[in-house]
Amino acid sequence: MDRDSADFSGEQMLAEPPRPAAVGPVVVSVCTTCKAADGSGAVVGPEMFDAVKAALGDADTAVVVRPVQCLSVCKRPATVAVTSPDGYTFLFGDLQTDSGTAALVSFVQSYQKSDYGLVPWRERAEVLRKGMVARVPPMRWSPDDGRAPK
Numbered sequence: 328m329d330r331d332s333a334d335f336s337g338e339q340m341l342a343e344p345p346r347p348a349a350v351g352p353v354v355v356s357v358c359t360t361c362k363a364a365d366g367s368g369a370v371v372g373p374e375m376f377d378a379v380k381a382a383l384g385d386a387d388t389a390v391v392v393r394p395v396q397c398l399s400v401c402k403r404p405a406t407v408a409v410t411s412p413d414g415y416t417f418l419f420g421d422l423q424t425d426s427g428t429a430a431l432v433s434f435v436q437s438y439q440k441s442d443y444g445l446v447p448w449r450e451r452a453e454v455l456r457k458g459m460v461a462r463v464p465p466m467r468w469s470p471d472d473g474r475a476p477k
């Protein structure tokens with residue numbers, strides 16, 4: 328389970344990396360080939376993509392919504408990944424169009440304000456907490472003990 332590391336009691340790292348003021352652009356990848364979990368064979372990915380694209384819009388040039396074909400979480404449709412060049416990558420599954428889209432909009436806003444895009448647990452909507460598949464640290468940040476930044 329993904330949790331904030333607020334109760335981490337290990338020694339402080341001697342060489343802390345500088346915290347980026349911004350982590351953008353934020354890239355939201357929506358799987359457009361996801362099929363409904365009910366076995367009907369209905370493709371639900373395009374509906375999710377259209378909803379997320381419409382909700383996040385084109386006004387913020389620091390956010391890019393793109394279609395992708397399969398995020399390898401096919402048994403938990405619909406699936407979406409949120410990442411940035413210097414930020415964490417989050418992968419979510421089990422998203423419904425309405426609740427998932429609203430949650431993603433809020434998540435992206437928090438992501439933009441968070442160090443390394445590490446959105447605090449308390450700022451994640453319930454559907455994203457339950458739908459969390461993976462949280463991968465940014466490539467250029469990796470302390471020896473692997474802990475998340477405080």
Ligand code: FES
Binds near residue numbers: 358359361397
């Ligand atoms: S088809 Fe959507 S994750 Fe594989």
